[in-house]
Amino acid sequence: MSEEARIPEPLGRLPELAYNLLWSWRPEISGLFARLDGELWEGSGHNPVLLLRHTRNLEAAAGDGGFLAAYERALEALEGYLGAPIRGDLPGPVAYFSAEFGLHESLPVYSGGLGVLAGDHLKSASDLGIPMVGVGILYSEGYFRQRIGADGRQQEVYEALDPGKLPVRPLLDGEGREVRIGVELPGRGLLLRVWRLEVGRVPLLLLDANVPENAPEDRSITARLYGGGPRTRIAQELVLGVGGVRALRAAGFSPAVFHMNEGHAAFSGLERMRELVRAGRSFDEAREEAASAGVFTTHTPVPAGHDAFPPELFWEFMSGWPEKLGTSPEGLWALGRAGAGDAFNMTALAMNLSAATNAVSALHRGVTEKMWGRPVTHVTNGVHTESWLAPRLATLFNRHGRGWRAAVDDPAAWGFIREIPAGELWEAHVEAKREALALVERVSGRLLDPEALTVGFARRFATYKRATLLLRDPERLRRIVEDPERPVQFVFAGKAHPADEPGKAFIRELHGAAEALGGRLVVLEDYDIGIARRLVQGVDVWLNNPRRPLEASGTSGQKAALNGVPNLSVLDGWWPEAYNGRNGWAVGEEREYASEEEQDAADAAALYAALEEEVVPLYYRREKSGVPEGWVEVMREAIATVAPAFSARRMVRDYLRGLYLPRLPKRV
Numbered sequence: 316m317s318e319e320a321r322i323p324e325p326l327g328r329l330p331e332l333a334y335n336l337l338w339s340w341r342p343e344i345s346g347l348f349a350r351l352d353g354e355l356w357e358g359s360g361h362n363p364v365l366l367l368r369h370t371r372n373l374e375a376a377a378g379d380g381g382f383l384a385a386y387e388r389a390l391e392a393l394e395g396y397l398g399a400p401i402r403g404d405l406p407g408p409v410a411y412f413s414a415e416f417g418l419h420e421s422l423p424v425y426s427g428g429l430g431v432l433a434g435d436h437l438k439s440a441s442d443l444g445i446p447m448v449g450v451g452i453l454y455s456e457g458y459f460r461q462r463i464g465a466d467g468r469q470q471e472v473y474e475a476l477d478p479g480k481l482p483v484r485p486l487l488d489g490e491g492r493e494v495r496i497g498v499e500l501p502g503r504g505l506l507l508r509v510w511r512l513e514v515g516r517v518p519l520l521l522l523d524a525n526v527p528e529n530a531p532e533d534r535s536i537t538a539r540l541y542g543g544g545p546r547t548r549i550a551q552e553l554v555l556g557v558g559g560v561r562a563l564r565a566a567g568f569s570p571a572v573f574h575m576n577e578g579h580a581a582f583s584g585l586e587r588m589r590e591l592v593r594a595g596r597s598f599d600e601a602r603e604e605a606a607s608a609g610v611f612t613t614h615t616p617v618p619a620g621h622d623a624f625p626p627e628l629f630w631e632f633m634s635g636w637p638e639k640l641g642t643s644p645e646g647l648w649a650l651g652r653a654g655a656g657d658a659f660n661m662t663a664l665a666m667n668l669s670a671a672t673n674a675v676s677a678l679h680r681g682v683t684e685k686m687w688g689r690p691v692t693h694v695t696n697g698v699h700t701e702s703w704l705a706p707r708l709a710t711l712f713n714r715h716g717r718g719w720r721a722a723v724d725d726p727a728a729w730g731f732i733r734e735i736p737a738g739e740l741w742e743a744h745v746e747a748k749r750e751a752l753a754l755v756e757r758v759s760g761r762l763l764d765p766e767a768l769t770v771g772f773a774r775r776f777a778t779y780k781r782a783t784l785l786l787r788d789p790e791r792l793r794r795i796v797e798d799p800e801r802p803v804q805f806v807f808a809g810k811a812h813p814a815d816e817p818g819k820a821f822i823r824e825l826h827g828a829a830e831a832l833g834g835r836l837v838v839l840e841d842y843d844i845g846i847a848r849r850l851v852q853g854v855d856v857w858l859n860n861p862r863r864p865l866e867a868s869g870t871s872g873q874k875a876a877l878n879g880v881p882n883l884s885v886l887d888g889w890w891p892e893a894y895n896g897r898n899g900w901a902v903g904e905e906r907e908y909a910s911e912e913e914q915d916a917a918d919a920a921a922l923y924a925a926l927e928e929e930v931v932p933l934y935y936r937r938e939k940s941g942v943p944e945g946w947v948e949v950m951r952e953a954i955a956t957v958a959p960a961f962s963a964r965r966m967v968r969d970y971l972r973g974l975y976l977p978r979l980p981k982r983v
Contacts, residue, residue, distance in 0.1 A: 321367070323377035332389055333363035334482045335513040337396060339419045340438060340701040342709075347389045351376055360845070362421035365480050397516060401444045407571035408446035409975055411436060412559055412580035414551070415458075415540055416451045418514060420845035422481060423457035424521070426540055426810070427775040428870055429614055431844065433576050434514075435699035435870075439963040441515030445971060448568050449519035450559035450580075452551065453483065453510050458540045461810045463840040467826025469811055469819045473539060483510040483521065486566055495526070496561040498553050501631050505533055507554060509562045520562045522554050541812065549624055549632050552661065556582025560590075572975050574610040575669065578622055578661035584609055584668030585650075589639045598642040602650075602668070609669035610974045612694075613662060615867050616682045617779060623658035653687075662687075670978045675868035676889050682864050692973065695889055696868040697724075697966035700958065703874040705747045705852035711739060723958065724965035732955045737947040738940060744853075744879055744950065751853025754846065755806055761837045767802040768934045770883070771854030771875070773839075773847055776811040776818040779865040783824050785858070787919035789831070795926055796835040801935045803926065806854060808839040808846055851875040856930060859884035860902055860918060862911065876957035879950035883930060885918060889961060898952040900925050 322329050338344040348363045349356045352370040359365040367373075376382045415430030416422075416437070425431060433449070440447040459471035486494040486509040498505045506528045512519040524537040536550045560583050563570060573583055584605050591601035614620065629651075630644070637647045650667050653660035666672050672691045674680040680693035700723040701709075712719055716731035745765075752763050763769065776782055785792060785805065796803045807825050811818030822838065829836045839846060851857065857875035859866075859882060866888040873889065876882060882899035884890045894901055903921040908914035938944050959965065 321373060323373055325377045325383060326373065326386060328390055329367060329386075330364075332393060333367055334484065335393065335397075335515065336418055336438075336482060337393060337441075337513075337515045338363060340699065341392055341396070342706060343385075343392050344389045347382075347385050350382060350385060360421045361419070362480065362482075364482050365421075368480065399444060399516075401446055401516070404976065405446055405571050406979065407569045408448045409440070409572045409574055410448055410450055410559075410563055410568065410570035410583075411440075411574045411576065412450045412555060412583055413576035414452065414555055414579035416449060416519060417844055418512075418519075420843045422512075423476070423843065424451065424454050424540060425844075426458045426812075429577060431847075432614075432696055432870060435697070435702065435963040436576075436967060437514045437517045437519060438699045438702060439697075439967040441517040442964060443967060443971075444516065445967065445975075447517045448563065448566075448570065449514065449517060450555070450562065450583075451519065451521050452537050452540075452555055453478065453521035453523045454537055454540045455523065455525040455535075456538045456542075459810070459813065461841045463822065463826065463838065467823035467838075469822050471813050478510060478523075483512045485509070486511050486520070486562075488565075494562075494565050495528070496522075496558055496565055498558045498561070499635065500533070500550060500553070501634075503530075503533075505529060505536065505550075505554070507537075507558050507562070509565065511566070518566075520559070520566060522558050522562060524554065545624060545628055548622060549628060552579050552622070553582055553632065556580050556584070557586040559583055560586040571608070571979055572610060573608050574612070574970075574975075575665050576612050577614055577620075578611075578665045581611075581661045581665035581668065584664065585636065585640065585647075588668070589636075592639065592641045598640055598646060601640065606668050607670050607978065609665075609671075610970070610978070611665040611669035611672045612675065613665075613672060613683055613691075613867075614675055615865075616679070616686055617777070617865055622661040623653070623656065624661075625658050629659040671974050673974060677892055678864055678888065679867040682867075694966055694969045694973065695892060695961070696870050696873070697961045697963040698870050698873045698877065699963045700877065703848060703851060703877055705743070705878050707743045707746050708852075708878060711735065711743045724960075724962045724968065726955070726959045729955050729959050732951050732958075735951070737944050738942050740879065740950060741942045741947050744855075747853040747878065748855065749853075751806075751849045754849045754853075755837055755839065758839045758841070758846070759837050761834055763804050763806070763834075763837065764802065767804045768856065768931060769854045770803065770805045770856045770858050771850045771880070772805065772858040773808040773842060773850050774859075774869075774871055776809045776821050777815070778817045778821065779862045781860050781862055781915070781918075782807060782809065782821045784860045784915060784919050784922065786824060786828050787915065788923065789828075791923050792828075793832065795923070795931070796832055798931075801931050802835070803931060804834075805836045805858075806839065806850060807837070808842040808850065810842050847871065847874075851880060852878045854880055855934060856880065857882050857884070859887075859890070860922060861885055861887050862914060863887040863903070863905070870961075873957055873961040876953040876961075879954050881949050881953045883922075883925060893957055893961065895952070895956060898949065898956045900929055 413433035415425040416433045417425030417431035418434040456473040462470040508523045510521040525534045587605040588601040651659035651664040653663040674683040674693040676695045719728045722728035851874040869888040872882040885902045903918040
């Protein structure tokens with residue numbers, strides 16, 4: 316039985332609330348589902364569709380006056396939000412392509428920061444009333460669930476996703492039939508179902524090859540995010556890029572701008588060129604016109620982040636495309652040529668089919684220009700405030716500030732932070748910390764000390780992020796964590812890509828250190844958005860120590876600072892733009908080193924020194940009231956300086972003003 320059939324008439328619009336992800340950042344809506352069935356809400360991973368399908372509390376709720384009043388308030392919030400004005404200065408929506416979207420833990424079609432950034436981008440565009448439509452893939456097995464064995468080895472577990480239990484619905488044609496679009500593969504066609512997900516006022520189209528019409532081996536093309544080898548990867552990128560443009564057409568969208576979030580979506584430019592050539596343009600005219608509508612964001616200087624396909628594989632999948640584009644094989648190959656490499660590079664293709672390319676921080680801009688030998692701009696990443704701010708802090712902010720929610724990217728709107736009494740801000744943090752440590756205990760079975768300085772580190776276990784830098788001098792680390800007067804404890808969480816053996820070795824090394832340190836270091840398994848949210852809201856310090864300058868931006872530290880959790884970070888990515896000497900701590904120097912070994916040694920020494928000489932003493936310096944006034948001052952400074960400047964609303968405004976509006980092309 317569908318959830319709609321089970322809903323009593325007085326609550327008939329509950330599915331409308333469940334099928335719009337506005338609930339993921341509006342507590343008056345999510346709170347309604349928690350009130351309906353708190354146990355099932357937690358057990359479902361905060362999935363309202365699953366909750367409505369299985370709860371037994373609907374009839375009782377329909378007769379509960381208090382619940383009905385909360386239901387009406389939730390509907391008013393949804394209607395008011397959806398009815399707010401939409402910007403009229405774009406002749407069509409921005410089509411935002413991404414291989415992953417991290418919107419909520421109940422929709423596991425993301426692996427890490429790239430996807431979370433994409434999700435925050437859509438949410439902020441929705442808040443701002445910018446017409447936008449997202450394009451991605453509904454992976455039938457999502458990204459893997461992580462298990463960490465007794466020996467510290469990561470085990471990947473894949474679970475089938477049931478779209479009927481997710482807030483997605485199939486795209487239907489005018490006669491009520493499911494839409495199918497086609498993409499050409501070597502010697503055959505591939506049919507794709509299109510799912511539609513509502514993210515506030517922004518629709519997200521998700522493509523799915525798992526349909527009966529396809530051969531079994533083809534149904535698995537969209538099974539796993541970043542799964543399989545190069546053949547699967549190029550097929551997925553054809554689905555995203557070529558299939559994505561065709562899905563937009565089938566759904567009736569005529570985008571004014573095509574924004575490619577990483578090179579995974581670069582084939583969308585070829586499909587737009589194919590449309591133009593079919594309409595009578597020459598190859599050069601089509602390239603120029605398609606590029607005029609293109610915006611490309613590159614997110615990493617790490618070579619593994621830039622897909623490149625060898626000639627034999629590329630031509631196996633793209634053999635018919637030169638004719639479709641009105642060019643020779645050499646003409647097509649030139650669009651993806653990068654330096655002297657003998658591979659078709661998707662980043663080069665995206666750059667060549669975009670009017671503008673942007674890096675994701677000021678430092679990353681210089682690295683990108685040096686790497687690719689061409690000028691780029693930059694838009695520093697930001698985070699969606701309401702998705703990441705702890706509820707207790709939001710309540711505190713509402714009590715002391717006016718209008719901050721409507722102006723989260725305006726520094727003036729955050730001036731009230733400096734006036735919040737230290738005791739109140741500290742009390743709110745202590746409550747968030749209590750919830751974070753309860754999560755740690757639930758996930759790991761480890762009971763951490765609520766009074767001890769707690770340092771958090773949660774992100775992908777890519778080797779350049781140096782999760783094990785802290786372990787470089789075991790005895791010095793032991794002295795820090797075991798100080799009887801000023802103990803320190805660490806919480807780590809993150810997944811290594813299934814094929815990343817060095818990253819998996821980092822997890823094993825941390826697991827061994829956790830045992831050696833007797834519980835002062837904990838490694839949480841199955842990292843996801845839900846775990847990330849609790850950690851950035853509730854630890855005391857956020858640790859970030861990538862190998863500079865390989866962290867293009869990073870956003871976890873922005874989420875932490877928003878919650879009054881200061882950063883202890885290498886001056887890489889976004890942090891050089893934010894650090895002012897009062898809102899956190901810098902690790903190491905902004906310089907180049909003769910070797911990675913020299914860099915690691917210097918940064919580890921700087922990290923230990925910062926902990927010993929600055930962070931730990933300040934945290935434990937308490938006033939008679941028991942409140943660490945000096946520490947709270949750093950918390951205030953972190954919130955006031957980071958919250959507005961590194962909000963995703965500021966980021967999306969920057970895209971609108973600097974990249975979308977100035978480059979409005981002819982409609983294609």
